[in-house]
Structures are given as structure tokens and as C-alpha cells.
Amino acid sequence: MINSESSGLSSIGWAVRGVLLVSTFLVPVLIMKDKSATYDEVAHLPAGYTYLATGIIKLNQKHPPLIKEICAFPLLFLDLKLLVDRKSLRGINTDPAYEWNYGRDFLYRDHDADRILFWGRVPALLLSLSLAILVSVWSGRLWGQRASLLALFLYSFDPTITAHAQLVATDVGFAFFATLFLFLLRRYLENPSPKGLVLSGLSLGLALGAKFSAVMLIPMMVVLVIVAAWKQGSDAIGNTVINRGLVSTERTVKLTNLLRERSRSKRMISALAATGLMMSLALPVLWLLYVFPTDPLIYLKGLKAVNRDHDPNFLYYLMGELKPGGWRTYFLIAWLVKTPIPSLLLLAAAILLFFRGTRAFWLDEAFLVVPAISFFIGYSLGADNLGVRYLIPCFPFIFIFTARVATRFVAARRGMRAVVAILLGWYLIEFVAIYPDHLSYFNQIAGGSRKGPEWLDDSNVDWGQGLIxxxxxxxxxxxxxxxxxxxxxxIPKYYGITGRRFDDFSILSPPPKGTIFMSAHCVARARAIMNSLYGSGPENWISHTPPKTIVGHAYYVYEIRDGVLQ
Known part of the structure; x- marks a missing residue:
């Protein structure tokens, strides 16, 4: 692997790393005690508890069990009621509504929902902390100490990471296991060994057990392993010939080409065998995570069930418009407006260095570029337009790649050091300014977080976390x-919120008299509906009227008296 400076951290470096890791864990802990359950947590955490308490994987089969099992583990030490026995659980049908109804009953009927959520979220934070360490270690192996700290800084203070690291959801957990697998795979290709092969295979199984998107790792693995075998075999033969002084003759060229072809063939066969062994090692891991299922197709059935309960006619939202089927450019736009501008600028600098630099260590860089681009394209083509959170598996590779700007080549220039310092200061200010509502963060390209609903809806602006x-x-x-x-x-009433409920299609002109608390998600969709009905006319009151205040960047408060907006 590349390492442009000593990989060891100085005492100051270790202290900075320690502070960043503590921040990575502690900041979300301080935030999550004042955040109510997000949309998916209501189903995921209770389902995970049933897995561990009964050994039956029945609820929420449209997501693999690993993250739910990890997050539910602390709940085993709480005095909780299961609400359903094993016999009844086995007989439950696959109606998607059941898991949500069960989840609400489990959290809100006889239990302390906030206590359950807090302890269920702690393991999710530990997964995020593990990912932060992995990002720091990988970037340090590639680019050195400064890069290790820079990548960790970018991870620790990224608003999207901070927002979703504290949730019982699959995105950050899957990002950890996917990154772990590719890190171990790269180390195996660097120094092949039975231990490395086993660790790679087991980590692949964990990634597959975290999220169905992990199936994208299989073609990535095959491509990276085959290309590495092809290139390494060619380089090894070429170096052998050169070291023996057999150069500049036609006979030597022919011999070199022959040896290369033979070496490539052997290495290609070994590479394909290795990928097969890794996949075979992943299967027992899945079998264990599904608690020894009798149905050998349970994983494939779950994969088929992904998005089964989503309305095929659902109208997705982007930049003030509603559209069935969504947009291919959705995730690119979401990433551009929800990523702090300093991070985008540092990434641009890293890309410039990449194209200006040598290709001597192309395989290390391929292990960053290929996963990031593959996940980005895969989600853009196949995922529902429901949030930038889908792109979180790309983030570790982006942070590691970006950290190359901290190499000695850049650090040796005073002007560049000053620019990087200014960008990191700006980055930190953005993080602090949005605290504690990082889920709703939008950068200056979007006009700031108050303008978020004009761009995106759903988990980009409000995912149910603002009830407290x-x-x-x-x-x-x-x-x-x-x-x-x-x-x-x-259940808003659990928190004493008893206002009359309505949906985003109900707020048409003129608005109802009284106080209106509108989720940022509702604001976004109501704006789109009114734009289509009234254009920019006076009836489109929500586009022309600033809210009285915004609570937690999640609820827009409007005061209406006798048809007059206050």
C-alpha cells in the first residue's frame, strides 16, 4: 500500500485522534436523547428484539437481520414484554402493516419508548465508531499520519454521518461492514494467506447480513480480484526479467510475454477460486445470522421483498416537483446540496491530485474509486428517491480518497496548508451551526438548512425525529x-402532542384557522402540490409565507387568524 510518510502517529497525533473518536461517539449520544423514533426504527428495533428473544426471523424480512440483532442486544437486559409468543410469531402472515403495528405497540403501549430507543441506538453508535477507526487506519496506511487524521476529521463532523450514526437503521452499519470487507480483501491481495481469505469471506457474510445492497459487493469483488491478479502477474514477470538483465532483445520480449500469459492464467484461476471460497464462507455466516433457518431461500426471498410495500404510484419529490418513478439524478443532487461545501472542495482537490499523480499504486486507489462509484451508480439506478442516506456506503471511500490532500506534497506548501485549515474550520462551523439537527443539514448551494424543503423531502429534512x-x-x-x-x-400523542392530524394534501388554499405545525416533509410536498395547482399566485400561501418559527429544523410553525397569516 501507498504510504507517503511514517505511518506511526506522534503523541500529538494520538491525542487528536482520541479527541476525534470521542467526539464521534459522544456528540450523537448527547443528541439522541432528545430525538424521537425515526420512521424505520419503529419497525427495525422491535423486530430485532423478536429475533433474539425467540430465534424466529419473521418480522421485517425485507431487510437482513444483522443490524437489527446488534442494536436489539442491549434490550435483552431490560425488563421488556415480547407481546407475542413463539407460536403466534411463527403463524404471522407477511402483511407489511403488521410489523409497523407491532413496533408501535412494543415501543409505546407498555414500555418507555425513549429508554428502549436510547439503548438500541448505542450499538449503532459503536458500529459508527468502528467505521471511523477503520477510515482512519485505511487512510493512514495509504497516505500517512496527516491523512489518517484528516479522514477521521471529515468522518467525525459530517452532518449526514452524525445524523444517521445514532439511528437503528441499516445505512451506517452496512457502510462499516462493506468497508471492512473491502479493506480485508485489499490486504489479502497484498499478502495472500489462508487467514486473510477466511477473514475476507466472513466479513463478506456480515456485509450481506447487514443490507441487501451488499449483493453489489460480489461483482465488485470479482472485478477487483481478477484485475489485481492480471496486473500483479504481469508486473511480477516484468520485474523478474528486468532484474536478470534480459532486456532489449526480441527473444527476451517474446519470453516475457509467454511467461506473463502463463502467470496470468495461473493467477486468474487462483483469483476465481479465492472469490468462490469467500462466497462459500459467507453463506454459513448468513445461516447463523438468520438463526439456522430451515428455508434455504430465506435470504433470496427477503431480497425479493425489498420495497414490496412501497406504492408503485408513489410520487417522489425533488426541487419542488412530484413525479412517479423518481429521477436518475436524484442522489447526485441530494449529495451536492447536503454535503458541506468544504468537503466538496477538498474532494475536488483530491481528484486533481489523483489525475496529476503517478499511477504506480493504482490498485490501492481502485479499491476506493470502484466501490464509491459502483454504490453511487447502483443506488442512482435502483434505489427509491428517499434520502441521501442511501449513499452513506460511499462516504468512507470518499473520505479516504479525499485525505490524499494531506500528503507531504500538499503539506509542504504553506499556502495549501492555510487553505486546508480554512476549509476545515468552515467544515467545523457548519457542523456546530446545525447542532443538534444534523439530519436536516443543507449547504449554501441549497440556500442553507431553512431552504431544505425546497429541494428534498423525507429523511433529508424530517424523518419523525422531532417529536420531543x-x-x-x-x-x-x-x-x-x-x-x-x-x-x-x-405516536405523537405519546409525547402529549394532541393536535388534529392532517396530511400534506389537506393544506390547500385557504389555510385553516389556528396554529399549524407542519413537518418539513409535509412543507416540501405541500409546496409542490400548491405550485402545480396555483403556480406563483396568491393562493400558494406556503410559498409566499415564512413560518413563525422552525422547531428542530423539523416543524414549520404557521399562525393563521381569520384567514390572515401571522
Whole structure:
């Protein structure tokens, strides 16, 4: 692997790394105690508890069990009611609505929902912390100490990572296991050994057990392994011939080509055998994660069930428009407006260095570029337009790749050091300014976080996490007669929020009298509906009226008295 400077960290470097790792874990801990359940957590965490308590994988089969099992583990030490026995659980049908109803009952009926969520989220944070360490280690092996710290800094203070690291969801956990697999695979190709092969295969199984998107790792693995075998075989023979001084003769050229072809053939066969062994090692891991299922096709059936409960006529939202089927450019736009500008600029600098640099270590860079681009394209072509969170598996590879700007080539220039320092300061300011509402972050390209609903909806702006903040606001600012447009799968009344419910299609001109609390998701979709009905006319009140205030970057508060907006 590349290493442009000593890989060892100085005492100051270790101290900085320690501070960054503590921040990576502690900041989300401080945030999540004031965040209610997000949409998927209501189904994921209770389902995981049933897996561990009964050994039956029945609920929420449209996602593999690993992340849910990890997050539910602390719940085994709490005094919780299962609400369903093993016999009944086995007889449950696959109606998607059941898992959501069960999840709501489990969290809100007889239990302390916030306590359950807190302890369920701690393992998710530990997975994020593990990913932060892995990002730091990998970048350090490639680019050295400064790069290790830079990559860790980018990870620790990325708003999207911070927002989703604290949730019982698959995105960050899968990012960890996918990155771990590719890191171990690269080390195996660097120094092949039975131990390396076994570790790679087991980590592939864990990634497959984290999210069905992991199937994209299989073609990535095959391509990277075959290309590595092809290139390494060619280089090895060429170096052997050169070291023996057999150059500049026609006979030597023919001999070299012959030896290369033979070496390539052998290495290609070995490479294909290695990928087969890795996949065979992954299967027992899946079998274990599914608690020894009798159905050998349970994983494939779950893969087929992905998005089964999604409405095929659902209208996706982007930049003020609603459209069935969504947009291929959705994730590119979402990433560009939800990534801090300093991070984008540092990535641009890293890309410039990449094209200006040598290709001597192309395989190390391929292990960063291929996964990032493959996941990006894969999600753009196949995933629902529901949030930048789908791209989180790309982030570790982007951070490691970006960290190359901290190499000695850049660090030796005072001007560049100053520019990087300014960008990192800006990056940190962005992180602090949006605290504690990192899920709703938007950069200056979008006009800031207040403009978020003009660009995106769903988990980009509000995923149901703001109920506790809304309760706290109502305690300080009581409202006798108010309406609530809530986006989520929880129960607002659990927090004493008793406003009359309505959806985003119900807010048409003129608006109802009284106080309106609208989820940022509802604001986005109501804006699109009114734009299509009224254009920029006065009836389109939501586009012309700033809210009285915004609670937790999640709820827009409008005051309406006798048809007049206040």
C-alpha cells in the first residue's frame, strides 16, 4: 500500500485522534436523547428484539437481520414484554402493516419508548465508531499520519454521518461492514494467506447480513480480484526479467510475454477460486445470522421483498416537483446540496491530485474509486428517491480518497496548508451551526438548512425525529387549537402532542384557522402540490409565507387568524 510518510502517529497525533473518536461517539449520544423514533426504527428495533428473544426471523424480512440483532442486544437486559409468543410469531402472515403495528405497540403501549430507543441506538453508535477507526487506519496506511487524521476529521463532523450514526437503521452499519470487507480483501491481495481469505469471506457474510445492497459487493469483488491478479502477474514477470538483465532483445520480449500469459492464467484461476471460497464462507455466516433457518431461500426471498410495500404510484419529490418513478439524478443532487461545501472542495482537490499523480499504486486507489462509484451508480439506478442516506456506503471511500490532500506534497506548501485549515474550520462551523439537527443539514448551494424543503423531502429534512423537540416547544408555547402534519411511524400523542392530524394534501388554499405545525416533509410536498395547482399566485400561501418559527429544523410553525397569516 501507498504510504507517503511514517505511518506511526506522534503523541500529538494520538491525542487528536482520541479527541476525534470521542467526539464521534459522544456528540450523537448527547443528541439522541432528545430525538424521537425515526420512521424505520419503529419497525427495525422491535423486530430485532423478536429475533433474539425467540430465534424466529419473521418480522421485517425485507431487510437482513444483522443490524437489527446488534442494536436489539442491549434490550435483552431490560425488563421488556415480547407481546407475542413463539407460536403466534411463527403463524404471522407477511402483511407489511403488521410489523409497523407491532413496533408501535412494543415501543409505546407498555414500555418507555425513549429508554428502549436510547439503548438500541448505542450499538449503532459503536458500529459508527468502528467505521471511523477503520477510515482512519485505511487512510493512514495509504497516505500517512496527516491523512489518517484528516479522514477521521471529515468522518467525525459530517452532518449526514452524525445524523444517521445514532439511528437503528441499516445505512451506517452496512457502510462499516462493506468497508471492512473491502479493506480485508485489499490486504489479502497484498499478502495472500489462508487467514486473510477466511477473514475476507466472513466479513463478506456480515456485509450481506447487514443490507441487501451488499449483493453489489460480489461483482465488485470479482472485478477487483481478477484485475489485481492480471496486473500483479504481469508486473511480477516484468520485474523478474528486468532484474536478470534480459532486456532489449526480441527473444527476451517474446519470453516475457509467454511467461506473463502463463502467470496470468495461473493467477486468474487462483483469483476465481479465492472469490468462490469467500462466497462459500459467507453463506454459513448468513445461516447463523438468520438463526439456522430451515428455508434455504430465506435470504433470496427477503431480497425479493425489498420495497414490496412501497406504492408503485408513489410520487417522489425533488426541487419542488412530484413525479412517479423518481429521477436518475436524484442522489447526485441530494449529495451536492447536503454535503458541506468544504468537503466538496477538498474532494475536488483530491481528484486533481489523483489525475496529476503517478499511477504506480493504482490498485490501492481502485479499491476506493470502484466501490464509491459502483454504490453511487447502483443506488442512482435502483434505489427509491428517499434520502441521501442511501449513499452513506460511499462516504468512507470518499473520505479516504479525499485525505490524499494531506500528503507531504500538499503539506509542504504553506499556502495549501492555510487553505486546508480554512476549509476545515468552515467544515467545523457548519457542523456546530446545525447542532443538534444534523439530519436536516443543507449547504449554501441549497440556500442553507431553512431552504431544505425546497429541494428534498423525507429523511433529508424530517424523518419523525422531532417529536420531543416539538413537545418541549409546546410546553413553553402552549397552543390550544392547533393542527399537526406529522411524518413518521411513531405516536405523537405519546409525547402529549394532541393536535388534529392532517396530511400534506389537506393544506390547500385557504389555510385553516389556528396554529399549524407542519413537518418539513409535509412543507416540501405541500409546496409542490400548491405550485402545480396555483403556480406563483396568491393562493400558494406556503410559498409566499415564512413560518413563525422552525422547531428542530423539523416543524414549520404557521399562525393563521381569520384567514390572515401571522
Amino acid at each position: 423537540q416539538l413537545r418541549n416547544y409546546l410546553q413553553k408555547n402552549p397552543a390550544k387549537d392547533y393542527r399537526l402534519c406529522y411524518f413518521g411511524s411513531g
